[in-house]
Amino acid sequence: MFDALIGQEEVKSRLGFYANLFNAGFVVPPIMLNAAKGLGKTAFAKEFHAATKDSERKFIEINCGTIRNSEQFFEQVFMPQIAGKKVTVLFDECHALPKDLTDVFLTAFNVEGAKKKTVSVGDGFVTFEFEKQIYLFATTELHKMFDPLKDRLTIIDFKQYTEKELAQMMKMKVDWIRYDHGVLESIVSTVKGNARSAIKRVLQIKSWCELNRMSKMCHDEWGKMKSKFGILPFGLTNIEIQILRALQKRGACSLQMLSAITGMSRQAIQLEAENNLLRKGFMDIDGKRKITTKGTKILEQIK
Amino acid sequence: MTNKRRTSSSKGLSNLTRVTLSELREYVTDNATIPVSRRWLETIGFDIKEAENNVLTTPREEDKIHFNVTH
Numbered sequence: 001m002f003d004a005l006i007g008q009e010e011v012k013s014r015l016g017f018y019a020n021l022f023n024a025g026f027v028v029p030p031i032m033l034n035a036a037k038g039l040g041k042t043a044f045a046k047e048f049h050a051a052t053k054d055s056e057r058k059f060i061e062i063n064c065g066t067i068r069n070s071e072q073f074f075e076q077v078f079m080p081q082i083a084g085k086k087v088t089v090l091f092d093e094c095h096a097l098p099k100d101l102t103d104v105f106l107t108a109f110n111v112e113g114a115k116k117k118t119v120s121v122g123d124g125f126v127t128f129e130f131e132k133q134i135y136l137f138a139t140t141e142l143h144k145m146f147d148p149l150k151d152r153l154t155i156i157d158f159k160q161y162t163e164k165e166l167a168q169m170m171k172m173k174v175d176w177i178r179y180d181h182g183v184l185e186s187i188v189s190t191v192k193g194n195a196r197s198a199i200k201r202v203l204q205i206k207s208w209c210e211l212n213r214m215s216k217m218c219h220d221e222w223g224k225m226k227s228k229f230g231i232l233p234f235g236l237t238n239i240e241i242q243i244l245r246a247l248q249k250r251g252a253c254s255l256q257m258l259s260a261i262t263g264m265s266r267q268a269i270q271l272e273a274e275n276n277l278l279r280k281g282f283m284d285i286d287g288k289r290k291i292t293t294k295g296t297k298i299l300e301q302i303k
Numbered sequence: 304m305t306n307k308r309r310t311s312s313s314k315g316l317s318n319l320t321r322v323t324l325s326e327l328r329e330y331v332t333d334n335a336t337i338p339v340s341r342r343w344l345e346t347i348g349f350d351i352k353e354a355e356n357n358v359l360t361t362p363r364e365e366d367k368i369h370f371n372v373t374h
Contacts, residue, residue, distance in 0.1 A: 053374070063369040065332050076368045096332065144329070267325055 001051045002044070006172065006195075007165035011044060014156050019051035022134060030109050030135040032094075032150070034142045035158030038194030041138040042092065044158075049088040052134065057086045064093045070101040074121050086132045094137040095144035102146050109135070109152040161195060163188045169195055170202040177202075177209055180218040187222065190235040192276060197235070204229060233301055234280050239264065240273045241302060244282060244295050252288035 001019060002012040015031075022028045033041040042061065049059040060081055067073050082089060091097065097105070107119045108128045118127045128135075137153060139145065161169070166188045179187075187205070191197040208225050209215060225231070232241065239262060246261045247253055259266045264273070277283035282295030291299075319340065331337065344351055 057374070059373045061371045061373075066367070066369040068332065068366070072366070072368060077370055081370075081372060265323075267323060 002047050004172075005040065005043060005047055006169045007161050008040065008044065008158055011156055011158055015044060015048045016051070018154075019048055022052045025131075027111075027113055027115055027130040028134050029113075029154045030137065030152065032142070032145075032153040032155045033136060033138040033158070034155055035138075035140065036160070036194065037140050038192075038196030039158045039161070040195045041158065042090065043195075045088075045090045045136050045138060048136070049134075052088065054086070057088065059088050059090070061090045061092055064091050065096040067096075067098055067101060069098050070104050071122060073101050074126060078126060082133060083126065084129065084132075088134045088136065090136045090138060092138050093140075095139045095141040097149075099146075102149055106146075106148055106152065109149070160193050161198075166191060166193075166195070166198040169198050170205075173199055173202050174206045176215055177205060178216045180216070183217050183219055183222050186219075187217075190226075190231050190233070192235050193279065233298060234282075236276070236280075236282075236298070236302075237273070240277055240282075241299070243269070243273055243277065243289075244291055244299055247283065247289060247291035248296060248299055252290045254288055258289060 001016050005012070011033075018028045018031065033045060035041050045061075046059060049057070053059075058081075060077070062077060081087065104119055104121055108117050111117050111128075111130065115131045116127055116129050118125050142150070142155070163185070167184050170184065170187070187201060188198070191201050205217060205225070208221075208228075209217065212221075214221070232238075236244075242262055243258055246258060250257070250261075253261075255266050255269060258264075258269055262269065262273075274283065274285075274289075277295070278285070280294075281292055282298055284290045284292050327337075341351060
């Protein structure tokens, strides 16, 4: 179970328990997969489904951002695809569920182990059959979920991957590429700590190797590739470098000042640039934004 | 001395207000159509003609829920 996935041992253990529970004929509570982007929520949901499936069982992945109201959901998805069927349903980006559907789910998932729950929707009734159906939810923004609905879900939190796990993932994804000593570690240091960027990077490497008819990545070749693709140390982006340079030149800056210097909105800086700089220890926030010694050193390397 | 009749719009008042995109996204989905000022669109370099053509020719996709069914 979950052999194709690297890391997240606690997630595997908990999902594995629920898969066994379901296979033994018991009801699985609705589960919330809570993780930052790119950590593999959908991949784990699919593997969980694979661990519970029989020949009839289907996996339905719904983008909640496209659901406008409960009527539309029951008409387009629930009645044709879910009602009375054996399915695993994944509500992806579930923080975007519309209010009226959230209200229906509050009633539907207030079950405490019951095998069925019938709820009124509009002029009719719909039945959630928990013996046949498993309901999974996934979000990157748990804080945006309606608290009473959150309380009804079993929350499973993901962790950030270690560099070793990311390296294993890359090796597993493209297993015919060999790396000289230290090259894979250098490559992993340029991905942003999540599985999705590690997979993207190894696919770039695969294309590079295929184009150059080679099956081994040495330091020289990785250097050429970095230069060609504009891959900066620690996976920094140009905007992150611009922020570090501004902090080095001007000293401590407010977010507003950084926004003025870079032309990015305050929120874009917070979401897209600062997180990586803080995680890597290149920047510090103590009222104002400051570059760290480590950040100064990395700028010297880039020169 | 004649009293000037005041116009309905007072100086400094506007029908527009400022809101961040993230705040707005709490109320609308990605596919929502939002009325914005034509002048603002021109300021940011948005091609209005192209957008209007798209609206006229593209079928309404926003009513469809995006979902995949696999085994």
